[in-house]
Amino acid sequence: MRDYDPSRYEPAAVTVDIVALTIRDGALQVLLVERGEEPFLGRLALPGGFVRSSRDAKGRVRGETLDAAAARELAEETGLVPGHAALNRVHLEQLATYGAPDRDPRMRVFSVAYLAFGADMPDPVSGGDAAAAGWLPVDRARRLAFDHDAILADGLERARAKLEYTPLATSFVGPEFTISELRGVYAAVWGVEPHAGNFHRKVLSTPGFVVDAGEMTERGGTRGGRRARLYRAGDATLLHPALLRPEGEQ
CATH class of the missing domain: 1.10.10.10 (Winged helix-like DNA-binding domain superfamily/Winged helix DNA-binding domain)
Known part of the structure; x- marks a missing residue:
């Protein structure tokens, strides 16, 4: 690795975004957060965040897997700690990867989206870069931050098809x-x-x-x-x- 020069490569990051669905009052609802910082300050968005990584003493990359990051983000937003009976019954699967060059104004960010759905999902808790969080009927979820409108549409179609x-x-x-x-x-x-x-x-x-x-x-x-x-x-x-x-x- 003597010839490796990090400055020769464009910076990039990986995030996970969650399309979390449940049924409340007979309506299909999606979990959304209000962004508490830029970019898209004040806009609604799907919950998610950067995949955590680090390097050990030998310089080797360590950190969480995509599935672990998705499970962590879902647990953090719902307030359900790992092992909670309600969280154990939540179905979580990888949906798709999104990587348009301009999808995030901060830098090149690739998002791996996940679809989650389950019964009796609790009122969410906000944290991190979220000012607030809540469940919203899917037909009222519009003009979301980043490319989350497209991710939500894909998640809804996946859920509808899987029920078939x-x-x-x-x-x-x-x-x-x-x-x-x-x-x-x-x-x-x-x-x-x-x-x-x-x-x-x-x-x-x-x-x-x-x-x-x-x-x-x-x-x-x-x-x-x-x-x-x-x-x-x-x-x-x-x-x-x-x-x-x-x-x-x-």
């Missing part, structure tokens, strides 16, 4: 749920209410999607007093056949 062919809708409900509550997840994420009878039939006929919890509940019961059956997530990783969005839904 995976059982991850169960991440938006509690450990035990009714079919009506599960249908509410699809309605909130897709933006359209699935037909109740068809949805019930498709869910129960899809192998491994849900399993009977062996209990009944007053939640979602009928006016005549009929109680609803409770279910748990099954062991399927893919839904076959898929639960397709109504034609024309975006």
Whole structure:
């Protein structure tokens, strides 16, 4: 490494940004922070931050992985410490990488975005470069800082598509749920209410999607007093056949 000259290379950094989704009051909501410093002071943005790195005594690069950085940022913004039961049920996956030269006015910054969604996500806490944080219905999330409008749009489409062919809708409900509550997840994420009878039939006929919890509940019961059956997530990783969005839904 004798010929290595750092000044010959353009500076660059790596960040993680989180599209964190949950359902509150029957609406799909996204976690946003108000930036407390420049750039984009006062603008809403997705939570995120720089991936931490350092060098050891021998000059070797050390630090956190991308997945670890995403998990840390999510934990910091939600106030859920690692190991918390609610955080353990949050689904977290890598979404895409964004690297337009002008996406960050400070320097060349590559962002690895993550998609997270789960049930019972708590009120967020602000910290770092965020002045405030809160959940906002996705249809009101506009003019975000950096290129976060595009990242959010990509995250929403990923979530909507994954509900078609995976059982991850169960991440938006509690450990035990009714079919009506599960249908509410699809309605909130897709933006359209699935037909109740068809949805019930498709869910129960899809192998491994849900399993009977062996209990009944007053939640979602009928006016005549009929109680609803409770279910748990099954062991399927893919839904076959898929639960397709109504034609024309975006």
